[in-house]
Amino acid sequence: MNIAIIGATGTIGKAIVSNMENRHTLFKAGKNQGDYQVDITSTDSLNRFFNDIGKVDAIISVAGDLHLGSIEDMSVDDFNVGLQSKLLGQVKVALTGQKYLHEGGSITLTSGIVSEQPIAGGSNPATVNAAIDAFVRGAAVDLPKVRINSVSPNVVIESLPNYGPFFPGFEAVPTKRVALAYQRSAEGPMTGYTFKVW
Amino acid sequence: MNIAIIGATGTIGKAIVSNMENRHTLFKAGKNQGDYQVDITSTDSLNRFFNDIGKVDAIISVAGDLHLGSIEDMSVDDFNVGLQSKLLGQVKVALTGQKYLHEGGSITLTSGIVSEQPIAGGSNPATVNAAIDAFVRGAAVDLPKVRINSVSPNVVIESLPNYGPFFPGFEAVPTKRVALAYQRSAEGPMTGYTFKVW
Numbered sequence: 001m002n003i004a005i006i007g008a009t010g011t012i013g014k015a016i017v018s019n020m021e022n023r024h025t026l027f028k029a030g031k032n033q034g035d036y037q038v039d040i041t042s043t044d045s046l047n048r049f050f051n052d053i054g055k056v057d058a059i060i061s062v063a064g065d066l067h068l069g070s071i072e073d074m075s076v077d078d079f080n081v082g083l084q085s086k087l088l089g090q091v092k093v094a095l096t097g098q099k100y101l102h103e104g105g106s107i108t109l110t111s112g113i114v115s116e117q118p119i120a121g122g123s124n125p126a127t128v129n130a131a132i133d134a135f136v137r138g139a140a141v142d143l144p145k146v147r148i149n150s151v152s153p154n155v156v157i158e159s160l161p162n163y164g165p166f167f168p169g170f171e172a173v174p175t176k177r178v179a180l181a182y183q184r185s186a187e188g189p190m191t192g193y194t195f196k197v198w
Numbered sequence: 199m200n201i202a203i204i205g206a207t208g209t210i211g212k213a214i215v216s217n218m219e220n221r222h223t224l225f226k227a228g229k230n231q232g233d234y235q236v237d238i239t240s241t242d243s244l245n246r247f248f249n250d251i252g253k254v255d256a257i258i259s260v261a262g263d264l265h266l267g268s269i270e271d272m273s274v275d276d277f278n279v280g281l282q283s284k285l286l287g288q289v290k291v292a293l294t295g296q297k298y299l300h301e302g303g304s305i306t307l308t309s310g311i312v313s314e315q316p317i318a319g320g321s322n323p324a325t326v327n328a329a330i331d332a333f334v335r336g337a338a339v340d341l342p343k344v345r346i347n348s349v350s351p352n353v354v355i356e357s358l359p360n361y362g363p364f365f366p367g368f369e370a371v372p373t374k375r376v377a378l379a380y381q382r383s384a385e386g387p388m389t390g391y392t393f394k395v396w
Contacts, residue, residue, distance in 0.1 A: 043274055070340040076241055076290055083281055091325070092274055115332055118339045118390070126336025127289070131329035134313055138324025141316045142268040192316070 002027070002056040003186060004049070006040060006093060007063035009033040011158050012110070015175035016060060016182045027053045031063070040064060040089035043096055050100035058186040059097040062110045062151075064089045067124040068166065074123070082128040086110075090132060094139060098146060106147040108185040109136060113154045113198055119166050133194040140192025147191035151181040154198045173197050200225070200254040201384060202247070204238060204291060205261035207231040209356050210308070213373035214258060214380045225251040229261070238262060238287035241294055248298035256384040257295040260308045260349075262287050265322040266364065272321070280326040284308075288330060292337060296344055304345040306383040307334060311352045311396055317364050331392040338390025345389035349379040352396045371395050 001024045007013045008028035020026060029036040029049060036052065039045040040063050050056075064086025067078045090109045097107055114122045115129035129152065136150045155167040156175045164172075181195035199222045205211040206226035218224060227234040227247060234250065237243040238261050248254075262284025265276045288307045295305055312320045313327035327350065334348045353365040354373050362370075379393035 071293065071337045072296070072340060074293060076286070076293060079289055079293070080286065083286060087325075087329075088274070088278065088281060091277055095269065095272060095274060095277070098270070114336065116335075118336045120339060123333055123336035123340060127285075127329045127333040130332030131285075131325045134328030135321055135325040137314075138312065138316045138321035139269045141318060142270060142321060 001025070001058055001186070002053075003058040003060060004053060004056045004097075005029065005060045005062070006038050006049075007061060007110075010062060011156060012153065012175050012178050013062050015179040016062065019176075019179040019183055020186075027056065040093055041084055043092055046092060046096040050097060055100050055102050057102050057105045058108070059093065059101065059106070060108045060182055060186065061090050061093040062182075063093075064110070064128075066128060068121045069124075070121050071123045079124055079127075082124040087128045087131050091135060094135070094148060098143065101146045103145045104147075106149065106186055106191075108182055109148075109150045111150045111152040111194065113152060113170070113196070115152060117170075121166070136194065137192045143191070147185075147189075149185040149190055149192070150194045151178065151185060152194050152196045152198070153178045153181075171198070199223070199256055199384070200251075201256040201258060202251060202254045202295070203227065203258045203260070204236050204247075205259060205308075208260060209354060210351065210373050210376050211260045213377040214260065217374075217377040217381055218384075225254065238291055239282055241290055244290055244294040248295060253298050253300050255300050255303045256306070257291065257299065257304070258306045258380055258384065259288050259291040260380075262308070262326075264326060266319045267322075268319050269321045277322055280322040285326045285329050289333060292333070292346060296341065299344045301343045302345075304347065304384055304389075306380055307346070307348045309348045309350040309392065311350060311368070311394070313350060315368075319364070334392065335390045341389070345383075345387075347383040347388055347390070348392045349376065349383060350392050350394045350396070351376045351379075369396070
């Protein structure tokens with residue numbers, strides 16, 4: 001398959017590449033690194049990327065920023081970070097990407113465990129991650145010719161130096177396990193589904 | 199209790215008023231109607247409203263617009279309607295309103311059944327409603343002094359003339375039942391909870 005991976009140079013993105021590179025042709029995009037530079041908050045940037053690479057069989061998005069902080073001193077602009085980036089950015093990947101998919105192709109977005117299991121300072125990730133999972137459920141019924149899923153990882157072992165303190169007692173998972181979920185989404189039959197790696 | 203109801207003149211808002219008006223002092227706001235005019239997408243408008251009425255014991259939001267339509271021909275601007283209005287608008291109600299609540303007070307936001315049960319053309323409501331439910335879960339752990347919940351109604355009988363065709367076979371509920379959930383949220387002990395009226 002031809003597979004576009006947006007966020008291919010990130011912690012989880014690299015594990016997806018390792019999982020897939022021997023079986024598929026990968027188009028590896030990052031915000032500033034990778035073979036292609038893509039800004040998921042810009043429909044123009046996404047269109048340029050998909051025009052460059054041509055139609056693909058799968059699109060994987062593992063990108064987007066969030067805001068961590070207590071709601072007690074959060075501004076609307078703080079909260080809007082996650083809405084515009086990880087949520088609306090990934091929705092833009094789906095809205096734009098669907099036009100560049102072969103029939104039977106798939107879109108896989110990324111959410112996260114905080115959708116269901118709160119952490120301190122996590123109202124923005126909770127909102128955005130649950131929104132992504134619901135978006136794929138809602139969108140799947142309107143997309144008869146392509147599939148759309150999300151992968152919801154726990155905190156990953158490789159990110160514990162940065163994010164460990166936010167996830168006390170969470171059973172961190174290796175990115176290698178998370179990458180399997182993206183494989184299932186791209187190579188399997190499911191649609192409207194959230195693969196939870198918890 | 200002193201209770202601010204934003205969206206008091208709408209279909210569900212009226213039922214909440216009927217439920218509560220004999221027990222509480224209500225401050226009834228609407229976008230264009232009601233005793234107070236409030237635009238939930240504007241933090242300034244919300245601050246003016248809460249400054250006018252003074253501190254309250256409960257804030258209820260039953261307001262916000264959504265976009266209905268298939269993802270196949272949806273624009274980013276279409277999708278952003280729900281994000282900016284029902285989602286970010288209600289988040290603004292919470293971010294702003296928390297400063298105008300007495301200790302022990304509560305915030306109640308409104309989501310909807312499409313968060314979990316897709317309808318055709320419902321990717322925007324799915325996203326927004328699930329986001330609201332996750333927001334209250336995430337925010338509650340950061341709010342030790344006030345409570346925050348959501349009410350997730352099924353389609354209501356009173357709205358069937360307009361919305362019935364979008365909800366084939368759904369067991370529509372009367373707004374009187376939905377109003378009980380807002381009562382439980384405002385008068386009961388729960389926080390971080392979604393009252394599903396399905």
